[in-house]
Amino acid sequence: MPGPLPAPYDHHHRGGGPAPPPPPPAPQPIHAAGEFPPAMLQQHPQYHAWGGSFSYGPPAQAPAPPYVEHQKAVTIRNDVNLKKETLRIEPDDECPGRFLVAFTFDATVAGSMTVYFFAKEELNCNLTATKEDLLKPVTVTFKEGLGQKFRQPSGTGIDFSLFEDAELFKEGEMDVYPLAVKAETTLSIGQLSEGEEHKSQTPNSQITQAVFERKEHRDYHVRVVKQILWVNGTRYELQEIYGIGNSVEGDTEGNDPGKECVICLSEPRDTTVLPCRHMCMCSECAKVLRYQTNRCPICRQPVERLLEIKVNNKGEEQQQTPQSPPPPPSTAPLQQQQQQQESQA
Missing domain, CATH: 3.30.40.10 (Zinc/RING finger domain, C3HC4 (zinc finger))
Structure with missing residues (x-):
């Protein structure tokens, strides 16, 4: 029978001395604050994107702002305009205790001004005087022109002593305004074309609604609350720009x-x-x-x-x-x- 094979030649050990010691273990890296070894990262995958400032990753992006509608304005021709900063009341020299409404206005056509006290707005911008038994509406005609002065006729003004403060000094939304001035044109009715609807037969107008003010028992003042236009059967509200x-x-x-x-x-x-x-x-x-x-x-x-x-x-x-x-x-x-x-x- 053949004998056992010889042992393989040992290229590393040329002598009969002991074998060399095993190599030392690889050094572990020192991790800075906010860093974790790979093993921990595998166990906690949610920390992969952690950058040191947030616990569970970077913050979510802010949502996009909502869409804002862009419109173009439509030009509306206003034939009569009461300059609201000029609206005031003046003492009636001929009737002590009464006050008259006065203001400045512009008009490109002829028309009429009507002063209402304690007026309520009805359909199609028509005004109704709720205290007509005490103060009747006063109407004055005018011609076209810029910078015209208006003053209520003497003897038709308001006597504040006849009314409660709650009626004169109102705040917030209201149905009845202590003072209202309606500027109405006489142009639109005569220029109607055939086939126009009934709503267009109402003359174009501007309504100025106001309340009275009085500070520390001094003189009365007027504060304009709202201005409205009625043009070709459509209601518009004027707003400051x-x-x-x-x-x-x-x-x-x-x-x-x-x-x-x-x-x-x-x-x-x-x-x-x-x-x-x-x-x-x-x-x-x-x-x-x-x-x-x-x-x-x-x-x-x-x-x-x-x-x-x-x-x-x-x-x-x-x-x-x-x-x-x-x-x-x-x-x-x-x-x-x-x-x-x-x-x-």
Whole structure:
């Protein structure tokens, strides 16, 4: 039988000495604060993206701002405008104890002014005097012209001693206003075309609703609460636009300070933020900004809508389209409020 095979040749041990010791274990790395060894990372996979500032990964991205609607304003021609800052009451020299209503107004057509005390608004912007037995409405006709002065006829004014303070000094929403002035044109009725609906047969008008104020038993004052337009059978409510005066006045070059967009600082302002009514941006910046934020650049209030208002200077009046006739000097920007949608306001 063949013998056993010889042992394989040992290339490492040339002598008969003992075998060398095994190599030392590999050194463990020192982990900095916020780091974990691989074994721990495998056991806790939620820490893989941890960067030292957050416990369970980076914060989620902020949601995109809600979409903001961008609209273009429709120009409404206002034939008669009562300048609300001029509305006041004056003592009646011929009837001591009574006070007369006075104000300044502009009119591009002829019409009539009617002063109501304790008036309630009815359908189609008609006013009804709720205390007609004490104070009857007073109507005075006028001709066209700018800067006209109105003063209620003597003897027809109000005697405040006949009424309670609660009736004179009202706050908040109300159905009956202590004072109302209705400026009505005589133009629209005679210019009706055949086939027009009955609602268009109501003359165009402007209504100014106000309350009385008295501080520390001093003289009485008037504070305007609301102005309403009734044009071609549609009800509109006038609202102030903050900053539009800077866009209307000044040179046509747009070089006056305060007229430029607050975003690009170069283009003229033509876009109003609603509901805060700050006219502070150009239309191009407004289109970009509405996808980035829903806050007004001026007051930081939430934005519901953007209203683009093109203000035409003298050199641009010929560019008006028939659908947007140039307004008279006293025309103010309007926000349409349909009579049928009042319950949703």
